[in-house]
Amino acid sequence: MTKSIHKNSLSHSALLVAVFILLFPHHSQADAINPLFNLFTPDTVVPASILTVLIIFVEALLLWKWVKPVSFLSSLWRATIINIISSAAGSITAWIFFKEQMIWGMMGLYIPMFFLTMTTETPALKFLYRKEAFDWKRTIKVSFGLNIISYLFVFTSQFGLIFAYLVYAGFADNYSIKNWTDVSLLKEETGYIYTIERLPSTNSLAKHIVKKYDVANSSWETIDPGFQNDGNDLKRWDVQSNILAYIRWIGTQKSKTGVAPYFSLTVLDEGTLSTIIKMKGSFADVRVSPDLSKLAVLETTTQNIYVPKDNESHFRLGEACALNIYDLKSGALINTASRFSLNEGLAWTNDSKNIIFSSLRNETLMQIQEDKSTTHFYGRSHAEPGQFPIDLFIFNLETSNVESLVEGFMPTVIPSSNELTFLRESGFYKREIWKMDIEKRTPSLVIKGSRDQYAISPSGKRYLIQVPHKQILGDNYFLVVVDPNDNARKYIIDPSYRYYDFRWIQ
Numbered sequence: 001m002t003k004s005i006h007k008n009s010l011s012h013s014a015l016l017v018a019v020f021i022l023l024f025p026h027h028s029q030a031d032a033i034n035p036l037f038n039l040f041t042p043d044t045v046v047p048a049s050i051l052t053v054l055i056i057f058v059e060a061l062l063l064w065k066w067v068k069p070v071s072f073l074s075s076l077w078r079a080t081i082i083n084i085i086s087s088a089a090g091s092i093t094a095w096i097f098f099k100e101q102m103i104w105g106m107m108g109l110y111i112p113m114f115f116l117t118m119t120t121e122t123p124a125l126k127f128l129y130r131k132e133a134f135d136w137k138r139t140i141k142v143s144f145g146l147n148i149i150s151y152l153f154v155f156t157s158q159f160g161l162i163f164a165y166l167v168y169a170g171f172a173d174n175y176s177i178k179n180w181t182d183v184s185l186l187k188e189e190t191g192y193i194y195t196i197e198r199l200p201s202t203n204s205l206a207k208h209i210v211k212k213y214d215v216a217n218s219s220w221e222t223i224d225p226g227f228q229n230d231g232n233d234l235k236r237w238d239v240q241s242n243i244l245a246y247i248r249w250i251g252t253q254k255s256k257t258g259v260a261p262y263f264s265l266t267v268l269d270e271g272t273l274s275t276i277i278k279m280k281g282s283f284a285d286v287r288v289s290p291d292l293s294k295l296a297v298l299e300t301t302t303q304n305i306y307v308p309k310d311n312e313s314h315f316r317l318g319e320a321c322a323l324n325i326y327d328l329k330s331g332a333l334i335n336t337a338s339r340f341s342l343n344e345g346l347a348w349t350n351d352s353k354n355i356i357f358s359s360l361r362n363e364t365l366m367q368i369q370e371d372k373s374t375t376h377f378y379g380r381s382h383a384e385p386g387q388f389p390i391d392l393f394i395f396n397l398e399t400s401n402v403e404s405l406v407e408g409f410m411p412t413v414i415p416s417s418n419e420l421t422f423l424r425e426s427g428f429y430k431r432e433i434w435k436m437d438i439e440k441r442t443p444s445l446v447i448k449g450s451r452d453q454y455a456i457s458p459s460g461k462r463y464l465i466q467v468p469h470k471q472i473l474g475d476n477y478f479l480v481v482v483d484p485n486d487n488a489r490k491y492i493i494d495p496s497y498r499y500y501d502f503r504w505i506q
Helices: 003-010 014-023 045-066 072-097 103-128 136-179 363-367
Strands: 192-199 207-214 219-223 236-240 243-255 258-269 275-281 283-288 294-302 306-308 314-316 320-327 333-336 346-348 354-360 390-396 402-407 409-413 419-427 430-437 444-450 454-456 463-468 477-483 486-497 502-505
Touching: 045 072, 045 136, 072 103, 103 136, 136 486, 192 486, 236 502, 243 283, 258 283, 258 294, 283 346, 294 346, 294 354, 320 354, 346 409, 354 363, 354 409, 390 409, 390 419, 402 419, 409 454, 419 454, 444 463, 454 502, 463 502
Parallel strands: 236 283
Antiparallel strands: 192 207, 192 502, 207 219, 236 243, 243 258, 258 275, 283 294, 294 320, 306 314, 320 333, 346 354, 354 390, 390 402, 409 419, 419 430, 430 444, 454 463, 463 477, 477 486
């Protein structure tokens, strides 16, 4: 990252920060078009603000040393003023000419931004130092020197910060490994934890294995189903008792809107690894019923639901899918839900008579076809709170009735009770785990700040979540058992988990 981008897109005055956050609190955290607003995402506001202050401080020191007898305080407020001017000019320019780009896509613009900074700061310097009799030659020389040194400072400080963070991250991850060791969390717990691991490969074929953790005996077992996936990860999978079902990519096929991915759905007997059924289609997700007689399968009808955001961009709300129920042994279609589903999780009720799925509350949005008239898209997190609510619905196989349950997505039913757990949006890219009795329908908050994927022990007393490593080199997670009633208690099942999908079954 360069000083020009920082000054014109990241470096803003405290006044501008306060004004935009107070006047536009949602957009200041969610609008990725505008680099001014993009600064204020929760992950970048602190380091960007610190760097802004440091840049102003460095330039104030330089002005203090170069221009005598001006005091340091006077140099400091003048450095602040020129940074406000150049930052505002850079942000307005980026908004007008490069509004379709994320801030990270603007990093190649450092040369034009440098000249823009010189163009705006040089007259400002001449005006601010008019009493010191600055002529244009001296002003240009000072302005050029300030910017060159600030560039070097930004580059070196960033590398220093990155190195410092990597050192901190290593210590933090090691601290987690040493301290998240409360194995008593698994006392009296049963069942098996399943994960999928992709093995390193020297060719284009990615080999996947199933890892099975025996909770009672604290031991891992590896199962090799023999499937490969032509360089791609498995799309979705599920396991129930001795039945393993998985979806893998096999190619593409023509669709109403162009070319769409094509998948195979395979159901295996885990013990013998023999194939029970195998089907091909536009499969998105699968769940095996608790009585091992049925498959709930999401089949994509629209890869992306696009809703206009403005004249130049769209919201991308997810996949629209048909929810089909198949006989597990024969593969025959049993039933189809009357409402389209999002690809946001499935859950059977314990009696295998109902399947719970998620859908946009506004059902007409689920029927919108793909619109490729623009190339600028934004996820649901960039919408106004409550603009596109998602609800959970329950599909009764005997009556074919579809009924709304509660706001949420990614459902799970606790085997030992009639309780439903699910995720809810709680802010910009923030999700929480909630719980509700299916009959009473009174939801309550369980865990704040969870990630997309979670699993629950058969007893319902323990939760399995993924916690990202602090170390940014690699895409690893801690697979952690937690007590929802005591956040201090944690036990790491796998210290270097690489994939987000896992199960905890009886």
